[in-house]
Amino acid sequence: MSLLTIRSLVKSFGANTVVKDFDLHMQDSEFISLLGPSGCGKTTVLRIVAGFETPSTGSVEIDGQNVTGLRPNQRKIGMMFQSYALFPNLTVAGNVAFGLKVSGVSASETTRRVDEMLAMVGLSGFGARYPYQLSGGQQQRVALARAIAPRPRVLLLDEPLSALDAKIRVALRGEIRAIQRELGITTLFVTHDQEEAMAMSDRVVVMNGGRAEQVGTPDEIYNRPASRFVAQFIGALNMLPATLRDAATGMVETPIGPLSLERSLPQSNGTALTLAFRPESLRLIADGEALPPQNFSGRLMTREFLGAIVRFRAEVAKDLTLGIDCFNRTGETLPQIGHEVRLGIPAQEILVLN
Ligand SMILES: Nc1ncnc2c1ncn2[C@@H]1O[C@H](COP(=O)(O)OP(=O)(O)O)[C@@H](O)[C@H]1O
Ligand SMILES: [Mg+2]
Numbered sequence: 001m002s003l004l005t006i007r008s009l010v011k012s013f014g015a016n017t018v019v020k021d022f023d024l025h026m027q028d029s030e031f032i033s034l035l036g037p038s039g040c041g042k043t044t045v046l047r048i049v050a051g052f053e054t055p056s057t058g059s060v061e062i063d064g065q066n067v068t069g070l071r072p073n074q075r076k077i078g079m080m081f082q083s084y085a086l087f088p089n090l091t092v093a094g095n096v097a098f099g100l101k102v103s104g105v106s107a108s109e110t111t112r113r114v115d116e117m118l119a120m121v122g123l124s125g126f127g128a129r130y131p132y133q134l135s136g137g138q139q140q141r142v143a144l145a146r147a148i149a150p151r152p153r154v155l156l157l158d159e160p161l162s163a164l165d166a167k168i169r170v171a172l173r174g175e176i177r178a179i180q181r182e183l184g185i186t187t188l189f190v191t192h193d194q195e196e197a198m199a200m201s202d203r204v205v206v207m208n209g210g211r212a213e214q215v216g217t218p219d220e221i222y223n224r225p226a227s228r229f230v231a232q233f234i235g236a237l238n239m240l241p242a243t244l245r246d247a248a249t250g251m252v253e254t255p256i257g258p259l260s261l262e263r264s265l266p267q268s269n270g271t272a273l274t275l276a277f278r279p280e281s282l283r284l285i286a287d288g289e290a291l292p293p294q295n296f297s298g299r300l301m302t303r304e305f306l307g308a309i310v311r312f313r314a315e316v317a318k319d320l321t322l323g324i325d326c327f328n329r330t331g332e333t334l335p336q337i338g339h340e341v342r343l344g345i346p347a348q349e350i351l352v353l354n
Contacts, residue, residue, distance in 0.1 A: 002061075003028040003186045004049070004154050009058035011044050011210075019044050020210040022058070029184040031177065033197035036207030037233070042190040045207075046156050049188065051075050062153055073102070075154075078147035078185075082159040084139040086131040092118070092142050093127035099150040117145035120179055137168040144176060148183060155180070155187040161196065173200055194234050198222065206230045228353040231276055238282070238322045239353075240275040244268070250347075255317035256296040262347040274353045279311065279323035281349035284334070285342040292344040298322065300339050310334050314341065 002025040011019035019041045026032055034042040047053040049060050051072035059068045067075050078099075086095050093114050100110045118124050121141040131139055140160055147155060160176070161169045177200050180187050191197050197204045198218040206213045206221060206229070214226040225231035242252040242259070247269055250261030254275065267273065285291060298314030301321060305328070312324040324343065326334055335341055 002026060003030070003063055004188065005059075005061040006045070006049065007059045007061070009045065009048060009060075010056045011041070011048060011053065012056045017056075018210050019048070019055075022210070022212055024205060024212070024215070026186055026188065028186055029181075031180055031187045031189065031200060031202045033189045033191055033201040033204045034207055035191055035194060035197040035204050035233075038192055040207045041210040042192075042207055043158055046158050046188065046190050049154070050077055050079055050156055076150075076152050078150065078152035078155045080140070080143045080147045080155075080157045080160045082162045084131065084136065084143065084163075086139055086142055086146070088131050090130075091127060092123065092129050092131070092134070095131070095142055096127075096145045096149050098146060103150055105150075113149055114145075117149045120148075120182075121145045122175070135168075136164050137172055140164065140172060141175075144179070148179070148185065153186065155185050157187065157189045159190055159192070162191075162193070169196075176200070198234075206233060208233075225351065228274070231351060231353055236279050236323055236325075237276050238279060240277075240320075240322075242273045242275050244271045244273055255320050259294055259345070259350070260347055261350055261352070265352065276351045276353050277345060277349050279325040281345060282322060282324040283344040283346075284312070284324055284326055285344055291342065292346070294347060295342050295344045298341055298343055300335055300337050300341060303334075303337050314343065316343070 004026040006022060006024040009019055009022040010017065022045060034045060036042055044053060048055050051070060055068065059066055061067065062075060087098065096114045096117050097110050100113055114127065118127060121144055123138060123141055161172055164172065173196055189200065201218060203215060203217055204221050205215045208229045214221060214230045221230060222234055225234060231237055240254050242254045244265060244267050245251045245253050247265045247267060250263045250265055252259050252261065252273065285295060296316060298316040300312050300314050302313045304311040308328055310326045310328050313321045314324060315321050
């Protein structure tokens with residue numbers, strides 16, 4: 001049974017419909033991210049699940065119970081936001097204890113649970129401090145401890161890492177995920193950061209204009225994007241205009257020459273298509289290496305050294321450049337800007353965008 005079910009959710013503010021026919025079935029202990037550009041409706045979905053907004057139509061069920069009409073404090077959810085929403089006048093321990101006091105947990109049990117939660121987020125011994133005495137990352141750890149202390153059925157996180165420095169953000173996302181796994185708590189996480197969503201989630205919901213464009217594992221979303229929007233939103237993408245020559249064998253004509261997609265296509269011959277592939281799908285062929293079946297030439301225009309990866313752009317036809325990502329391996333020399341290179345693209349890595 002699904003632990004959190006969102007059915008046919010619609011939300012309008014006046015004439016503006018910001019959530020459109022949104023469905024989601026979350027399994028127990030699952031970690032799902034809502035990913036999409038600013039304004040696509042992520043926070044609105046989360047606030048409806050939490051009970052801070054009423055849906056125009058549709059329902060929310062937690063553990064088989066329809067909670068659509070319940071107040072937030074009747075839903076057994078924990079929440080954490082981007083801004084450090086700690087109570088500034090309460091100590092760290094007071095903040096973590098807050099939800100426990102509200103739900104009538106005894107004083108001794110509260111003390112025990114606060115200590116346990118602070119240990120879990122790596123802040124043992126910080127109980128007597130005030131929020132202003134903590135760094136941003138520490139404040140978010142306290143916010144997490146406060147959210148999970150009452151043992152909610154569902155944890156809702158709205159961009160909890162966005163305000164933090166890059167290094168702390170990456171460290172904390174790993175910690176949140178580890179704690180979520182340890183507690184087995186069903187978690188709905190909102191972010192506009194695709195790397196964060198991919199790194200943390202069991203499944204990702206890519207949202208666009210209030211709709212779920214695709215729901216899938218990070219691997220599915222990245223390697224088999226269901227729409228042009230998803231393909232472009234997730235990761236870097238090269239695009240190539242093409243004309244379909246033979247639908248049965250997948251032969252196409254492109255500005256870099258004929259290519260075979262090695263599969264039949266549903267479109268009719270003569271149709272204009274957009275092909276797409278990732279920068280890491282392009283192979284830079286070394287001098288003297290055997291040429292793969294689909295190869296073409298390009299001139300390297302830019303070269304960015306990113307550490308693990310070297311990212312090139314090559315001009316492969318008039319007004320057409322493609323990105324190429326190569327691993328930076330010891331002992332391999334990569335070409336310099338201005339060089340003519342041969343590039344290869346495996347047929348199975350070419351997507352056809354709708
Ligand atoms: N209380 C509200 N009243 C009117 N419009 C709102 C309200 N809350 C959100 N919106 C609008 O709904 C859309 C989606 O907002 P939101 O869910 O916050 O998006 P996201 O979290 O993906 O950035 C935006 O266009 C926003 O302006
Ligand atoms: Mg938001």
